[in-house]
Amino acid sequence: MVELLRTIAPEPRERIEAVLAEKDGEIKRSHDEIARLKEQLAWFQKQLFGRKSERIVADLDESHPTLPGFEMPAETETAEEKETIVYERKKTRRVTGKDKISYPDDLPVERVVIDIPEEKKIDDKTGEPLVCIGEEISRKLAMRSEYFYIKETVILKYAVKGRPLAGVIAEPMPDAILPRCPVDESVIAEIITDKYADHLPIYRVVERFLRSDVKISRQAICAWIVSTGISLEPLYKAMWVRIIESGVIFVDEVPVRLLTGEGKCHQAYAWIYVGGGGGDPPYRYYDFQTGRHHEHLFKALENFSGSVHSDRYGAYEKLASRTGIIWHPCMVHARRKFVELESGDIVFRDWVIRHIRYLFMFERVAWARSPEERLAIRREKEKPILEKLTRRIKERLETGAYLPKSKFREALEYFMAASPYFPNYLDHPDARLDNNVAERAARPWAIGRKNWLFVGSETAGKAAAVLFSLVQTCRNLGVNPREYLEDVLRRLMSHPASRVAELLPDNWLAAKRRAEAIADQPLIQA
Numbered sequence: 001m002v003e004l005l006r007t008i009a010p011e012p013r014e015r016i017e018a019v020l021a022e023k024d025g026e027i028k029r030s031h032d033e034i035a036r037l038k039e040q041l042a043w044f045q046k047q048l049f050g051r052k053s054e055r056i057v058a059d060l061d062e063s064h065p066t067l068p069g070f071e072m073p074a075e076t077e078t079a080e081e082k083e084t085i086v087y088e089r090k091k092t093r094r095v096t097g098k099d100k101i102s103y104p105d106d107l108p109v110e111r112v113v114i115d116i117p118e119e120k121k122i123d124d125k126t127g128e129p130l131v132c133i134g135e136e137i138s139r140k141l142a143m144r145s146e147y148f149y150i151k152e153t154v155i156l157k158y159a160v161k162g163r164p165l166a167g168v169i170a171e172p173m174p175d176a177i178l179p180r181c182p183v184d185e186s187v188i189a190e191i192i193t194d195k196y197a198d199h200l201p202i203y204r205v206v207e208r209f210l211r212s213d214v215k216i217s218r219q220a221i222c223a224w225i226v227s228t229g230i231s232l233e234p235l236y237k238a239m240w241v242r243i244i245e246s247g248v249i250f251v252d253e254v255p256v257r258l259l260t261g262e263g264k265c266h267q268a269y270a271w272i273y274v275g276g277g278g279g280d281p282p283y284r285y286y287d288f289q290t291g292r293h294h295e296h297l298f299k300a301l302e303n304f305s306g307s308v309h310s311d312r313y314g315a316y317e318k319l320a321s322r323t324g325i326i327w328h329p330c331m332v333h334a335r336r337k338f339v340e341l342e343s344g345d346i347v348f349r350d351w352v353i354r355h356i357r358y359l360f361m362f363e364r365v366a367w368a369r370s371p372e373e374r375l376a377i378r379r380e381k382e383k384p385i386l387e388k389l390t391r392r393i394k395e396r397l398e399t400g401a402y403l404p405k406s407k408f409r410e411a412l413e414y415f416m417a418a419s420p421y422f423p424n425y426l427d428h429p430d431a432r433l434d435n436n437v438a439e440r441a442a443r444p445w446a447i448g449r450k451n452w453l454f455v456g457s458e459t460a461g462k463a464a465a466v467l468f469s470l471v472q473t474c475r476n477l478g479v480n481p482r483e484y485l486e487d488v489l490r491r492l493m494s495h496p497a498s499r500v501a502e503l504l505p506d507n508w509l510a511a512k513r514r515a516e517a518i519a520d521q522p523l524i525q526a
Contacts, residue, residue, distance in 0.1 A: 103141055110142070148214050151184050175493035177231050178224060183216075188228055189485035191221055196464070196471040197481050199448040222456070229463025231492070236466040238501045239283050239473070243275035247306030248430045250274040250281070250438035251316065253292060254445050257454035258461060265454050268461060270445050270468075271296060274437045279367055279430065282506050284441045284472040288461035294318060301325075307428055309435040312418055320421060328425050329418035330435035331356060337411035344408030348396060352415075355389050363433055371429035378426045386426075390419045444472055473505045484508060 121130045155173060160166040177185060194200040194208070202218045209216055243249060251273055258268035269292045276283035289296045294315040301308070305324035310316040311333045320327030335356045338349050362382045366374040397412040425431040445468060455461040474481040488503050495503060502511070 101141060107141075148212055174490070177489045177493060178227050181224065183224070185489035186486050188224055188489060189482045192225065192228065192467055192471065192485055193482040195225065195452070196444075196448065196467050197475060199444070199451045201452040222460070225467070226460050226463040228489070229466040230459075232466050232470065232488075234492070234497065234500045235488070235503055236285075236469055239276075239285055239469060239504060240273075242277075242501070242504070243273055243281075243283055243285055244301075244304050246275045246277045246281065248275060248277070248281065248309075249301075249304065249306065250309040250432075250435055250441075251297070252310065252435065252438035252442045253313070254442045254449075255292075256288075256445070256449055256461070258290065258458065259454050259456050266290070268455070268458075269296075270461075270465060271300065272438050272441045272445070273300070274441050276506075277430075279432065280437060280476075282473060282477055283504075284469060284476060286445065286465040286468045286472075288455075288458075288465040290458060307424075307431045309432060309438065311435060312414065326424050326428065326431070327421050328428075328431050328433075328435075329421050331359065331422065332434040332436060332439075334411075334415045334418060337407070337414045341407055341411060344402055344406055345396070348392075349408075349411075352389065352393065355385055358385050359433060374429050375427070383423070383426055386422060390416075390422070393419075441472065441476075444468070444475075470505065477505050477509055479505050479509050 122128070123130060153174070155170050158169040160169075178188070181188075191205055194205050195202070200208075202221050205221060206216060206218055251271065253269050253271045256268050256270055257265040260266050268288065268290050271287040271289060273285040273287065274283065275281045275285070287296070287300060292315075297315045297319060301319065307326045307328055308316065308319060309328045309330065311330050316327065316329075319325055335353060338352050338356075341349050359382055362377060362385075366377040366382075369377065393412055393415050397409070397416060402408045402412075425433055448468075455464055470485070471481045474484050484505060488508070492500075492503065501507060
């Protein structure tokens with residue numbers, strides 16, 4: 001080709017070289033586009049047919065740096081002093097075949113006696129009666145379907161004999177959360193637990209009641225749910241006060257469809273705030289909003305000062321610039337970008353995933369220690385790993401050896417955009433490296449949404465947020481939501497407004513345990 005070009009006149013030869021260069025560019029762009037489409041196809045195939053687990057995908061041949069007996073991975077740059085961290089943790093109970101079932105020891109026992117007929121209790125040879133010499137007992141857990149009954153409240157009336165003008169003396173009717181409601185608080189608590197803990201749509205609740213020959217319309221149940229949610233707003237607001245005062249918060253948002261007046265569905269959102277103190281905060285707070293606008297977040301956190309954990313949605317990045325806010329972007333989201341890679345520099349991908357895993361292994365050790373020791377472990381062990389990760393990813397991004405629109409470049413850029421904020425957790429003992437707490441809190445709403453599909457109105461969405469907050473907080477604390485709701489619904493109307501925080505799930509549980517401890521104490525006889 002070169003010899004042929006030399007025999008051609010200068011002007012045509014220059015045109016040919018320009019055409020060839022243009023064709024080379026088109027071929028390169030086509031190859032890049034084909035590679036990008038292959039990468040997209042591999043990603044879609046993984047979403048459809050691949051495993052959903054995000055467990056480590058790298059081949060970890062290096063020694064683990066965290067657990068007793070393991071050393072830090074060998075460093076190629078500079079030799080550093082190594083230290084083995086030893087810690088204690090509660091041993092996980094091994095599950096065996098004998099652990100298939102467990103139940104309380106004080107369950108009521110219904111004895112079913114199987115006896116031989118009376119005529120067989122006489123010996124046919126001697127005519128003497130048979131003697132019972134023992135029993136063979138088989139114990140099984142049994143249950144009945146829903147047990148409904150009519151609760152009849154009787155108010156006794158009294159009068160003064162011989163003084164009819166003295167009036168009638170009687171106790172007032174107990175306060176009810178829903179005046180003139182034909183069902184007791186126990187039924188309302190059961191319905192709310194079915195919907196917001198077990199994710200049953202209303203029509204399934206109706207069918208469940210029908211199996212016990214109790215018929216309640218769906219419209220009535222929906223009205224009771226909304227009214228109950230509105231009535232429980234004082235607890236909802238008290239929960240929010242505790243979250244704001246805690247100084248550490250985890251945030252996420254999840255979409256939900258909102259039915260409009262035209263019979264169509266509009267995309268609304270439930271913002272999830274997890275807080276209340278501790279490494280795994282007790283409260284799950286759901287805020288229903290008609291959109292995902294940044295203003296919803298800013299208004300909710302206008303009086304908040306402290307640590308905010310989240311993903312890299314624009315509202316959180318913008319919130320990070322506000323005074324008093326310490327933003328902690330989620331490392332799990334950054335890791336996920338590398339886990340999803342199906343092409344590019346796979347060796348470098350595995351290196352990144354491996355070192356992110358080292359960070360979380362140290363975090364497991366750190367959270368088993370005191371806050372002071374936690375900070376020491378982070379600064380001495382985790383900080384060098386994080387700095388090395390950031391440096392290597394930055395160098396890899398600057399080399400440019402990847403497709404411009406590839407997922408590999410997207411993963412590098414995602415990490416580097418959050419890299420200035422990743423070290424924030426190193427100096428705050430109550431902060432975390434991930435936002436998994438909020439991710440787990442968002443899951444129940446997403447599961448429920450698949451069953452009940454949409455909320456019927458903005459008011460219903462607000463009520464659902466209140467009930468979801470209380471029920472999911474109960475579940476997180478190990479409280480029976482039905483028992484809690486039934487008790488609180490009976491007491492809320494007469495409870496002092498200044499002490500409404502006493503009825504929050506964690507305080508309610510503490511009071512219950514104190515009462516049980518007092519009841520279990522033996523009586524002291526004089």
